[in-house]
Amino acid sequence: MRALPVVLAFAMWVAPGLCVAQSASATPKPGDALPDWSGVWSMVGGTVFDRATQTGEGGATSVGVRSHPPYNAEWEAIYTSHLERRDKNLFPDTISNCGVPAGFPRHFNLPDPYEFVVRPEQVWVLTENGPNVLRIYTDGRKHLDDQWATYTGDSVGHWEGDTLVFTTMALKGFRDKDVILDRTGLVLSDQSRATTRIRKIDPKTIQVEMTIEDPKALTKPWVVTKQFQKMPAGTRVYDYGCAENNRNPADVETGKTLILGPDGKPLNK
Amino acid sequence: MRTHALLLGSAAIALCLGVAQSTLAEAHHSGAGFNSDKVIELTGTIKEFQFTNPHTWIQIVVEDNKGAKTEWSVEWGSPNSLGRQGIRPSTFPAGAKVSMRLRPMLNGAPAGAFVGAKFADGTTVGRWE
Numbered sequence: 348m349r350a351l352p353v354v355l356a357f358a359m360w361v362a363p364g365l366c367v368a369q370s371a372s373a374t375p376k377p378g379d380a381l382p383d384w385s386g387v388w389s390m391v392g393g394t395v396f397d398r399a400t401q402t403g404e405g406g407a408t409s410v411g412v413r414s415h416p417p418y419n420a421e422w423e424a425i426y427t428s429h430l431e432r433r434d435k436n437l438f439p440d441t442i443s444n445c446g447v448p449a450g451f452p453r454h455f456n457l458p459d460p461y462e463f464v465v466r467p468e469q470v471w472v473l474t475e476n477g478p479n480v481l482r483i484y485t486d487g488r489k490h491l492d493d494q495w496a497t498y499t500g501d502s503v504g505h506w507e508g509d510t511l512v513f514t515t516m517a518l519k520g521f522r523d524k525d526v527i528l529d530r531t532g533l534v535l536s537d538q539s540r541a542t543t544r545i546r547k548i549d550p551k552t553i554q555v556e557m558t559i560e561d562p563k564a565l566t567k568p569w570v571v572t573k574q575f576q577k578m579p580a581g582t583r584v585y586d587y588g589c590a591e592n593n594r595n596p597a598d599v600e601t602g603k604t605l606i607l608g609p610d611g612k613p614l615n616k
Numbered sequence: 617m618r619t620h621a622l623l624l625g626s627a628a629i630a631l632c633l634g635v636a637q638s639t640l641a642e643a644h645h646s647g648a649g650f651n652s653d654k655v656i657e658l659t660g661t662i663k664e665f666q667f668t669n670p671h672t673w674i675q676i677v678v679e680d681n682k683g684a685k686t687e688w689s690v691e692w693g694s695p696n697s698l699g700r701q702g703i704r705p706s707t708f709p710a711g712a713k714v715s716m717r718l719r720p721m722l723n724g725a726p727a728g729a730f731v732g733a734k735f736a737d738g739t740t741v742g743r744w745e
Contacts (some may be wrong), residue, residue, distance in 0.1 A: 357632045436648035445670070459697060475696060518721035585696040594691070606727055608677055609689055614725035615649050 382509045382547055387582040388564045388575035394456050395463070396571065402530045416533065422564040425521075429532020436604060438532045439597030441525045443604060445589035450498035450526040451515050451540060454481050455555050460584045463545070463553060463575075464540055470504075470511055470545075477602035483513045490516055496537055498526055510546040512569045520561075536563035551577040593612070624648060635683050650729045652717045658688060660717045665708035667695045674730065690718050692730040692742075707741060708733070718745070 504513025718728030732742035
């Protein structure tokens with residue numbers, strides 16, 4: 348039967364997990380109770396931080412949460428220039444060419460399913476989209492003094508009861524023009540770092556609160572909260588082979604998002 | 617089967633914002649190349665359903681009144697997302713006759729963003745109210 352009504356939202360929330368508080372020891376030991384974050388989760392809301400930037404031009408249609416970072420004048424000007432290019436469909440999304448991780452904090456700003464895998468020595472936040480992996484070490488290690496910058500950075504944390512608290516540093520930011528926070532061109536510098544608190548606030552909601560500091564780009568800490576709702580029990584997560592059949596690459600010369608025809612040639616060069 | 621392209625009136629357009637728009641809006645690329653204010657309807661024959669990441673594409677061959685054939689490319693969501701909603705590679709079998717609504721490219725090229733489809737037997741996929 349081909350009559351397939353398409354579901355607009357995952358309306359059924361089932362099998363609520365059990366949130367188990369644990370002792371406040373920083374490094375869990377074997378046998379310690381850890382929170383149950385099992386299951387598959389989906390970010391609430393659109394993938395644009397600041398809905399005030401949604402002009403309707405250049406594909407700007409997503410709905411997000413008002414969360415404009417407190418940029419200084421220099422970085423406000425950078426962001427404004429990105430928005431102007433976005434309105435002309437000339438601001439390339441760095442992940443549209445399927446080659447780089449989403450990076451931090453965009454890791455918590457993606458569509459498609461998430462998994463939060465809790466182990467005593469690490470927590471892994473897996474995203475189908477990308478795919479991406481965020482590793483948060485909870486085994487007592489410290490950040491390296493000479494850690495080089497990467498897309499997702501280095502995350503080290505501990506447990507405060509049922510809350511995972513971690514710091515993320517050694518981020519590339521927009522240094523190489525290949526990490527953005529969302530498609531509007533929201534960016535941070537290579538001096539950005541964050542303290543993040545993750546907690547299951549009710550059986551079907553995980554909340555991620557990021558306090559982002561960036562002495563190069565921001566005038567004060569920027570607090571961003573994202574929530575993730577539990578998807579129906581049994582939801583499967585699949586391959587995301589972004590390069591399998593990418594017919595929407597960004598033009599490397601202009602930044603324009605291309606649409607390729609069946610012969611692989613752009614229909615909108 | 618006679619095939620044709622039909623441009624819908626603006627009154628119908630408002631009805632056709634839904635699954636395809638939200639899917640592409642959250643996709644791995646901008647949807648800027650498509651006209652979010654217009655929906656057109658095509659009738660033709662399925663050539664191929666590319667059930668692939670990061671997006672699925674429906675290739676449909678449309679013949680105009682003079683017999684000229686044009687292959688249209690209609691973009692939909694990721695196979696993962698659609699698969700979780702019951703869509704399968706067999707949803708659009710090659711050779712099937714179908715009417716399809718889509719948000720066309722701004723520059724008039726034969727491509728668009730999927731809105732809905734109706735097969736000859738009356739079954740529908742996506743938004744077709």
